[in-house]
Amino acid sequence: MGDRMQRAVREAGADSAVPEAFSFGSFRLHVGQRRLEKDGNPIQLGGRALDLLIALVERAGKVVGKNELLATVWRDVIVDEGSLRVQIAGLRKALGDGEAGARYLTTVSGQGYCFIGRLSHSHGQEQPPIGPTSEPSHNLPARPIRMIGRDQTVRDISAKLRSERFVTIVGPGGVGKTTVAVSAGHELLEEFAGAVRFLDFGALQDPALVANVVASTLGLLSQSGDPSDSLVNLLRHKRMLLILDCCEHVIETSAALAERLHAEAPQLHILATSRESLRVEGEHVHRLQPLSSPPDDASLTAVQALAFPAVQLFVERAATSGGRLAELSDADARLVGGICRRLDGIALAIELAASHASAGNIKDTVALLNDAFKFLGEEGQRAVLPRHQTLRATLDWSYKLLSEPERVVLRRVSVFAGTFTLEAARSVAGTDGADDGKVIAAVASLVAKSMLVASASGMSTRYRLLDTARAYALERLAVSTDADATARRHACYFLHLLQGIGNSSTTSPELNSFAAIADQFGNIRAALTWCFSERGDRATGIALAAAAMPFFLKLSVFAECQLWARRAIEQLETTNHGQKYDLDLHAALGLALLLTKGTTDDVHACLTRALRLAEEIGDVPSQLRLIERLHVFQMRTGNFTDALALARRGEAVASDHGDRIRLAHMRIALGVSWHLAGDTTLARSHVESALLQLPGSEGDVDDPLNYDYLSRARITLARILWLQGYPDQAIDTAQRAIADTMRIGHPVKLCMALLWAFSIFVWNSETENYEEYADRLILEASKHALGPYQTIGYGTKGVVLVAQGQVETGIALLRGALEVMHSHRYGSLADFRIALAQALATIGEEKEALDTIDLAIARVGHNKDLFCMPELLRAKAEVLLAASRPDLMQAERYLKESIDLARRQSALAMELVAATHLARLWLRQGRAAEARQLLAPTYVRFTEGFNSRALKAARELLDELSSQHPCSSTEARLAIRGSARSA
Structure with missing residues (x-):
């Protein structure tokens, strides 16, 4: 959250008087009695923790600064923030905060704490919270089959x-x-x-x-x-x-x-x-102490020696290496004990020695070790800790005992950062196809000799070098003659692997997806690091970076995407590259920046350049993806005319090339464009046509971070349904679309869905239901550092707080959000400006309220997102009526304009809201008959949603109008029935 938003939160005003008891979840807080209950049973809290809870609950929805809390809870004592953190932690534990989806307290980094739970003044329960995104399963390596002495x-x-x-x-x-x-x-x-x-x-x-x-x-x-x-x-x-x-x-x-x-x-x-x-x-x-070894005792027996973990490990490792030491004899017990002591009980050193002991007798192993260890006293080793000397000498000894092919393979596989497959080892450690057999044999031998570790992973086996062994092997590689050639083969292997994703003929089935190679992220990063190093291969680096872009986007590692795209783009002029690399790098960089930085000039420049290149080389799938991204860019910046032109352009390209799915995407983009332009009929036609073409659940299509068009289409349809007078269907459709997006588990897509659905709940006065969505939007955006979405999240929270009567806090959040979003060149932001203007009007800030709504009307007129103009005109009338000297004539004019425009847009819901306000105004002026004639025909066109606030308000007003003029009630009922039949 930026400095301006932080100031907005800090400047939130104090709340009004609070009741003596609050309920939240299964808890009830009795302020006067200083008692907290859960399900009727008292909860024991310390005095400080209770003071904190009361202070936060009484300011629910407001960020309470750390200094303010310290001054409130520790009035006469000077303490530091550590005491506050301890008490907050205890309070969270007592409330079960974060458990089973319960969320009551949140921290605003660098500022303070905020109570975010749903409060009521009765024993009513909270609505079920939005389920958290499911946690992935653990990623622990396999549990050691047998661990000795630990x-x-x-x-x-x-x-x-x-x-x-x-x-x-x-x-x-x-x-x-x-x-x-x-x-x-x-x-x-x-x-x-x-x-x-x-x-x-x-x-x-x-x-x-x-x-x-x-x-x-x-x-x-x-x-x-x-x-x-x-x-x-x-x-x-x-x-x-x-x-x-x-x-x-x-x-x-x-x-x-x-x-x-x-x-x-x-x-x-x-x-x-x-x-x-x-x-x-x-x-x-x-x-961690070394494994214990037996003392130097001439009478040591095998039974006595095997009581020590070091000997147990040696014998077991020697046996599993296929040698003759299946059992320890009394004759060998003292020798093995001596080896373990000599190796200082270091597990890796013991395993290395044992793997070689299997190839000969124990006396030979002792002799070889003596030769290896006689160098430990030489100059250059004295500064090294004894146990480090031991391991180094053991590694030297083990390396010398390897055959030359084994040494070559060990050195070369050290280039892998993490795990690798046998196929990868063959490509990197071999020099040509004829070496495959030797590489495979060497890998198997190195596993047997404890230099490599093998573990099952899905359908394949993964290999890795232990950290110590890898460091040793890398040293050997660095002084060899094939260090750069090995690094180049490593980079080329991952280049071909990434290029082959989606082409089953070029990669093994178990690796034929980005998700399947997610554990190779470190290798891809290491390959790119070498390619762009002083001794690296720039041309391979550019190709590898371009191939890695979909991989980085799939994993949502936008930092890596931006870093390597920029490095590769910098080198484009110095290498003989193709336009496709230029296209892929700029397209990915533009998308990563759009998602993380917002609508900047860099984003537009990257996407526009990529689209031009796609057209030049005739890459139709890339053209359509880039048109989609530019359409989103133009929508966010409020350039709706350009957005509509892009959607039409995309529809033509997709239609010409027979791409059914992309054609559906473009029709959704057209539907969104027409919806925002105010043509609900045409918008619905495009969206429903697209939904018939889309599969029940979309995969990635060609784009690893493809926009969730299915949810986007459904939420757009929900918005249109609400406007056309189907509020029940609209809310149900939006909620199902959000639930589906949550199941996808991608935070960017979830933030998009929550944001796009927001207006439906605001229009329907369902801010209580949306509060959970607003909190989830803030949580997801802050958790993933999605700056633009976090700012919008605070704006939505501001709308919610205003609707709940926490006007000053809501105003502060709305002002801050609008300031930041304006600096990021967002569009008209009509919902936020309407909420802010109405809130300002309620506290007597008449001029700022009018300025706010006039600015919104001007922006909408300029941007051509005319669908919200009826609401803006109605809101301006409401601000005029709330003034200290209401301008009734102007308010009536704006309400009539709102009704007329809503009718032209087939926006029955907005027409009803404006008609209700105008009818109420006319009732105040003694024009009840006109009011009834205006409102009744609009009301009877609805076939659902009669429990929504807008329809309840209209019904109550019609009842009031009828009760005041009973002589006309029969005429009104006949008019209603006649309108219903025509509808």
């Missing part, structure tokens, strides 16, 4: 996590930190209801991307800049376990993020692994 450690760490919430497992490389962390995650999986997320920082090269990696893993829309605020908003009310693995090489940024999340998300638990502690507030360190 069961109690896992139990201890799990217990400490429950009580302390923030634990870091510290230990040297290869000691087994990740294995323990993953096991603890599985141990706690049920307790956290599956909300456990694993983040591997081992392959991350840029520390600045730590927060972005966390954000994308948690499903946040990644954008340019630091997403830490969005992460806090997302996690503040969630009970979740985050496992941050391999923090040591990004320790500054990972430590800062972990500290902030721990402080500001009171239900979040964090388990980190690192070779050193993070050294931040709240962290509890668990130093």
